[in-house]
Amino acid sequence: MKITLKDGSVKEYDSAKSIYEIALDISEGLARNACAGEVNGEIKDLRTELNEDCELNIVTNNTPEGLRVIRHTCSHVMAEAVKRLFPNAKITIGPAIDDGFYYDFDSDPFSREDLDKIEDEMKKIIKEGNELKRFTLPREEAIKFMEEKGEPYKVELIKDLPEGSEISFYDQGGFVDLCAGPHLMNTKGIKAFKLTSSSMAYWRGDSNKARLQRIYGSAFSNKDDLKAYLAHLEDIKMRDHNKLGREMKLFLTADVIGQGLPLFTPKGTKMIMKLQRWIEDLEDNEWGYVRTRTPLMAKSDLYKISGHWDHYMDGMFILNKDEAEGKEIMALRPMTCPFQYYVYMNDQKSYRDLPYRMSETSTLFRNEDSGEMHGLTRVRQFTITEGHIVLRPDQTEEELTRCVELCNYVMKTLGVEGDVTYRLSKWDPNNKEKYLGDESYWNQSQQYLRDVMEKNGITYSEADGEAAFYGPKIDIQAKNVYGKEDTMITIQLDCEAASKFGMYYIDENGNKATPYIIHRTSMGCYERTLAWLIEHYAGKFPTWMCAEQVRVLPISEKYADYAEQVAAKLKKAKVDVTVDNRSEKIGYKIREARLDRLPYWLIVGEKEAADGTVSVSSRFEGPEGTKSLDDFISQITEEIENKVIREEVKKEEEKQ
RNA sequence: GCUGAAAUAGCUCAGUCGGUAGAGCACUUCACUCGUAAUGAAGGGGUCGUGGGUUCGAGUCCCAUUUUCAGCUCCA
16 A cells, blocks of 8 residues: 655555554654644544555644644543542543643532642553553444443433444543544653633533533643743733733722723723724814714614614613603613714705715613623623714715725724734524515625625625624624634624615705615724723833823932923823822832833933933833933824834833 | 622732631831832721621621622534
8 A cells, every 4th residue: 555645755565554653664753743644634543544545644743633632632631530539520521622622521510629639640640651542332332331331421422423333432541431533642642731720511512401510721742832821821811901901900890880881990091082082083084074972862762763672672771661651761772873863864965965974982881691791892881983874875885995994094003903803794594583684685785795805805704693683794803812702893784774764865866865874883892992902912002092101200309390390391292191209219110110011201310300301211122311301202292193103122021 | 691610908819617807019107319120117908799697606607699700612
């Protein structure tokens, strides 16, 4: 038989050979690092006997596929350790996942101490170095085998497999698990692992079925990679906006105020206001928007016209439910659309008036499920840069393109354009009653969005069932530090709303015509954007968006007056500046300025006060030398006005 | 919403068998008047998330509730 290897070379053998033997034949080192074999594109166990011509790629332990094999084997080792320590635990399933593995057990909850004990037991098992041996049983015998072992979940899994099939098992020296593989040859192949957490999970993900205990862990081919992974997990925790944002005193929550209702401190508010003022000016002065200011609540009648009453009732806060008493039902708004429609309809529009672009810094209320709330990314009240563009159908492509361009400009200025992916959010054709409009409406409007992205060379994915109930969306998605994806910006096309509200314009022939509407955001909601910025910059924001841009540090109280003069001049130049006039040593003040992640701090003492200068230090370069105050002011105002994103000092790490 | 874990000073946390609350940082005051990542001393600060219950006695045990975190997508 001829084995064609990945590099194109060919090995010939007279008799059947296992993948492991072939790896050994090529080189001992390769065999030592081999995890599996890719045979004609399919991942196979190292034990697999090859007996006919094929293409073979030996999968080694530093590849993603190899790591999956290591992690899957590690999950079996963990299951064995759990069975040794907790004989009553029932095993269920234990797959490898993106960055590790888990195994679900039917048992009592595991504490961190339990996890440590399990880790120790796993180390013993790995040291024992048992071979993993694969064997198969006919389905009926396999069921009997697992019944005798007292593993009802495994029995259930086997019963789901087709009758007459051969069921594979792996025996790692006493502990036998039902498994399709592939696995390492020996438990010794696990060089580095860590159990990270435990949580609850349902049998087969069904909340009506048994509650299981899931243990998460990860494994690597060497200790350095594990160390780097654990350091990465620590870094993630440090960046987590929900922790860092509170630590930096940007926002807080209060039990008595309620879930999903964050409060912004002066510092957090200042940052949001900088973003808001920038966006409002940008839209109004450069992108042709007009600004509206509309109510935060309305009668239910409005939402009945818009369709929210039928399609979004669960997501709304209803203020007054006693209709029987003849009172009007009011609801807080979950969106701005119909309010702005009435602004549009206030006077008659000509085709020349379109596109009519309205924007509003709009506070919205959505009654999210209690378990869905998270930090600033999922809240019940939020403020969004929301706008609606009323346009003629022939303007659709141009206007959608402009929306995408504005978003790109905003993300580029925020410095986060590399974080995002585009998604075409479509309706769910199998669940039509959730949506307004028929199949041809959806196909057509989805095609509009697809065309715009393709013409603009945007790479995007498509997702069913992610559309708004009234139309498809271009969603600009970003992941948080834990890899969870959220929509940051959305652009939606709506060809139906106008006729429902009786919106029209007068066309060139003097006839009433129905416009299209684009629902869009330019920066999404401020809460979520702030969270994104905190995590992206790990709190080290570009100077222009910092709440405190400069701090003046007098060497001693003798120079307090000069420090105040410096600050006053900076304030006049619209720089956000404070003075640290405490009677502390300069080293102490510098340390605090650094820990507060300030862009700049100015040290002033005898020399500076005499010359009218400042000694500039920054987060970006460390000491930048002594400059005249005027020079520094022109430097920093230029940086702020142009929204420059200076690069951080690489070597500088926070000490704690 | 469901399941699990957690909640003690502004923050991070300790608090053993149920016996009346503790550290570091921060804060205040005083001394020091300092040149690029922590000066020293003293002091103030707590209905132990909230409401019930058990007990002679509850931060600790039980029940409810609020809030926070994790998971609820990965299927031998």
